[in-house]
Amino acid sequence: MKTIAFFNNKGGVGKTSLVYHLAWMYADMELPIIAADLDPQANLTSMFVDDDRLEVLWPDHSHAKTIFGSIQPLLEGTGDVASPHVENIADNIGLLVGDLALSASEDELTSQWPDCLDRKPRAFRVLSAIWRVIERAAQEREAGLVLIDVGPNLGAVNRTALISAEHVVIPLAPDLYSLQGLRNLGPTLRRWRQEWSERRERNPINDLSIPSGDMRPAGYVLLQHAVRLDRPVKAYDRWMARIPAVYREAVLDKKPGKVAQAIGDDPHCLAALKHYRSLM
Numbered sequence: 001m002k003t004i005a006f007f008n009n010k011g012g013v014g015k016t017s018l019v020y021h022l023a024w025m026y027a028d029m030e031l032p033i034i035a036a037d038l039d040p041q042a043n044l045t046s047m048f049v050d051d052d053r054l055e056v057l058w059p060d061h062s063h064a065k066t067i068f069g070s071i072q073p074l075l076e077g078t079g080d081v082a083s084p085h086v087e088n089i090a091d092n093i094g095l096l097v098g099d100l101a102l103s104a105s106e107d108e109l110t111s112q113w114p115d116c117l118d119r120k121p122r123a124f125r126v127l128s129a130i131w132r133v134i135e136r137a138a139q140e141r142e143a144g145l146v147l148i149d150v151g152p153n154l155g156a157v158n159r160t161a162l163i164s165a166e167h168v169v170i171p172l173a174p175d176l177y178s179l180q181g182l183r184n185l186g187p188t189l190r191r192w193r194q195e196w197s198e199r200r201e202r203n204p205i206n207d208l209s210i211p212s213g214d215m216r217p218a219g220y221v222l223l224q225h226a227v228r229l230d231r232p233v234k235a236y237d238r239w240m241a242r243i244p245a246v247y248r249e250a251v252l253d254k255k256p257g258k259v260a261q262a263i264g265d266d267p268h269c270l271a272a273l274k275h276y277r278s279l280m
Contacts, residue, residue: 001138003146005165010181011152013171014223016043019149027092032143034094038161039151042098048089057097066099071129075108081129084137094141109156116199124203131164131211163196163213170220174240186250217251219270
């Protein structure tokens with residue numbers, strides 16, 4: 001099973017839309033996948049599921065069919081992770097349903113992080129909960145790939161979600177905010193990777209499945225600006241030209257090359273997608 005998270009601490013860069021369309025593309029290739037909606041805003045779930053079905057998945061005072069429902073017994077101290085509900089979207093797509101209540105786990109996930117250093121079993125059970133739910137869901141669907149959608153922040157829920165990812169893809173827009181976001185995101189990913197590696201070695205439960213926390217940068221996907229005849233694009237082009245160097249320095253922790261690299265020549269640029277309005 002391969003796990004790929006799509007993450008940017010800046011919102012509005014097309015992250016959830018990218019996960020949604022990739023899920024269908026992989027399904028068309030007959031590759032069974034799990035789409036894990038770990039963003040408390042649950043926008044990915046809303047894209048996959050119509051309103052009538054959402055009312056069934058999100059009844060009042062119940063989380064039985066969501067990702068939060070699977071980890072709720074552990075958070076409340078009444079048991080371990082529950083068997084996950086995997087919503088059948090298509091023959092090759094299963095969805096771990098998102099839940100607004102996932103944000104309520106932020107404090108517990110924050111407090112358990114330092115407790116791992118003291119080898120406390122509960123801390124490892126809590127911080128591996130999302131990983132174990134993903135693992136069970138993938139086994140149930142015989143899925144070889146899990147696409148993880150997370151929210152645009154650097155909080156504890158995202159940290160717990162991202163240590164479950166072997167690879168991280170960063171969707172970007174050609175603007176100043178994306179460049180600033182890369183400068184924050186890169187060092188944070190490296191710190192989380194190092195901190196989880198230290199904690200992982202202290203796991204006192206031999207038979208507990210815990211994530212590797214690799215979070216290897218797989219590259220970035222650029223959502224290009226909308227091209228209009230009445231709008232200047234020089235500013236966008238300027239920001240876009242800076243992305244390869246900033247990605248290399250901030251995310252890969254490498255020195256920028258002596259010669260500036262164009263987006264089209266950057267091996268870390270997985271794709272440059274045109275804005276929908278540019279196609280009209």
